[in-house]
Amino acid sequence: MNFKSLLSNLSVAIVAQGVSVVLSIISSLLVPKLLGVEEYGYWQLFLYYISYVGFFHLGLNDGVYLIFGGIPRDRIDKRNLNSQFWFGAAFQAVFAAIIIAIAVMGGFGADREFVLFWTAIFIVIQNLMNYLGYVFQAMNETKLFSYTTIVERLSFLVPLVLLLLTRQASYKPYVYAYFFSCSIGLLYCVYHARDFFSAGLLPVGQTVREGLGSIRVGIKLTLANIASTLILGVTRSIVDMVWGISAFGQLSFSISMVYFILNFIIQVSMVLFPALRQGTDKELRSFFVNSRDATDLLLPAFYILYFPVVWILSLWLPQYLESFKFFAYLIPVCVFDGKMNAISTTIFKVKRKETLLLAINFAAVGISAIGSFIGACLMRSVIVAIISAVIAIVGRSTFSELYIARSMGVEYGRALPYEICLTAAFVALCTQLSALYAAAIYIALYALYAFAFRRQFSELLGKIHGLFRS
Template sequence: MNARFVLKNMFIAFLAQGISLVMGVIQSLLVPKLLGVTQYGYWQLFIFYVGYVGFFHLGLNDGVYLINGGKSREEIDKSLIYSQLVVATVFEIIVAIIISIIAIISGFGSERVFVLVCSAIFMVVQNAASYVMFVLQAMNETKLSSYSTIVERGVFLIPLAILLITRTKVFEPYVIAYIFSSVVQVLYCCYQVREFPKDGFMGWNLAVRESVESVRVGSKLMIANIASSLIVGVCRFAIDAKWGIKTFGQLSFALSLLTLYTAFVGQASMVLFPSLKQSKEAEIKQFYVHARDTLSLVFPVAYALYFPMAWILLLWLPQYAQSMAFFVFVLPICVFDSKMDITCTTMFKVIREESRLLYINLATVACSAVGVFFGTYVLNSVYVAIMAAVIAIIGRSVYSERFIARKLGVAETSISRSEILLTLAFVCMTELLPGVVAFLGYCAAYAVYLFAYKDRAKEILGVLKKI
């Protein structure tokens, strides 16, 4: 594995996602300031729904990614790639029309109908863009895929700035601007593969047959990814149904900040897969061990950042005090979900254990759903519902690390157990102690944690210096 090439691609991917992160922070801090809790709740409902549009490509994008991963632009079958995009787009247009008709005749309120129809439109556009981005990533042209993210975020900035300057206090224009930016993104992506249609459309029979094969290969990974998002998603569905749009908006504000972070660090997985797929077994083992331990030592710093961030956010958005209370319990998602994405999910794809990843995620969703139902409808507690989802995510990460370690034949580590204790210490200190005392107490606990694994930290630093 060419470490310098991977790091260069990773830098560009992080730059692209860094721009998204800045945009997301602006969006998360300024939009709720203008919209108010109810209108912001509908905006978050749209963001929530579009997070699941990937389900409707049925795994085609993932299948194309897995089948063609590691092939160069010269080697890839351009006619096949183009033909499958046509099939997918036609299918999703039909699905979008059906969703829109059902939404309109369902009797939902006008705001929810608008959200559902716009989500259906976004599905067609975004899945097409996602398809081309997966193709670019499979060809190890992750720079172009990253640039498309920069284009999409940059285009969204213009109408967002206008809406903020004009102090637009209804959510609908923000949704339209969001869809418009995705339209520009798909046009950019198609331009990057503009020579593919020149090889011609292979005919509907063959195109549909090949698309079904890609769906067969990628469906497990797609369902695994959707299931991964449903671990917290079932909690959000339950809270919306039980406590309404305002409480949903409060929780969604906290989760939106976490989503920005996990999306940012998740770019590493996008870059690593095509490179690791071409690597030797010894390199894969070495990468996994170093990545696992590095992330376990570094990511808990996020807990220390909670204290200044919460203080600033409460000054800016005092009406979202409830969100900060939720934030304490959902912050471990930053640590454990990010680790899962970068190390475990990447490795499951590299060693072609998509079935195992699917079973793990489905089992985790089931555990989360049971806990969320118990917390919501038996104990009538938002906090128990949230904690059920978070505990499920932690359990998934720990189990996946152990499974991959055994599969690769590498030693397991005690760092994960210590990391869980550190997480528990953070939650307890934050809930039971005054803010400053809790901050100092956690910093002391984190220092002890790092000291306990100082030899491993030095070893990792030595490896990084050699790159």
């Protein structure tokens, strides 16, 4: 495995996702300042719906990613991939047309009809852009995928600034701006894949067979990814059904802050797949042990950022004070879902354990759904619903980590039980004490944690220093 190439790709991916996170945070801080709670709720509903458009490629994108992963551009079958691109465009356009028909005739109301209509448009635009992005990553051209992210996010910034300067108080122009940025991202990908489009097409029958073959390979991973987002998504849907769009918007604001960090981790970790797939079992084992130990030691420090962030947000958006109460319960998702996506999911993909990953994620969705139903419908408590989803996420990450350690024949992470205890202490402190006392006590607890594992911290710093020196 070429570590210098991997570090270079990771660096560009981190910059790209850093740009994405910064722009997302800016929009999340400024857009709700202009929109009312209900209008912002529909904006969040649109973002929520388009987060699931990946289901409609039926695994085509993931199948191509898994089948062609590690093959360079000069050896990859461009004619095949060009044909599958148009195959995907055709059947996803049919899905989009069906959803538009349902939106128009379903009697959902003008706003939900608008959101469904544009969600249908995004099924085609976003999935085609992601298809080409997955092809770039499969060829280990992850920098190109990262540049696509930068182009797309900056393309959203331009109309966003205009909308903010003109103080647009309707969510609809922001949807149009999002469509503009995604279209620019697609055009950027098409330009850099022009050699694929000039390679010609396979016969229709062969194209369908190749496309269905990719779908068969990728559908389990696609369903696993969708199930992963549904762990929190089912809670959001139940809150929308029980309490309405305003409560949905309040909860979604906190979840969106969490997703900024998660999307950063997910996109950066995708750089690892083609590199690890070319590596040896020994290198994969080393990646697991080192990354697991590093995240166990460092990620609990992330909770400290909660206190200044919530203080600043409460001054800027006082109408979302209810949302900040949810944030204390949701912030552990950044730690455990981040570990799951960066380490466990990556290893499951390299080892072609999509079926196991799917089963784990669906089990977590089931736990979240049952707990959310009990919390929302029987106990009438949003907090209970949120806690259920968080427990499912922590359990999923812990089980996956222990399973991989056992299957690789390495010892379990010694810091894991203490990390879970720190997480429970953080939530208890934030919800029972004032922010100042909670922050002071948690910092003291983390200092004790760091002292107890001081030898591991020293070894980790030595490994990081040696990696960059090499």
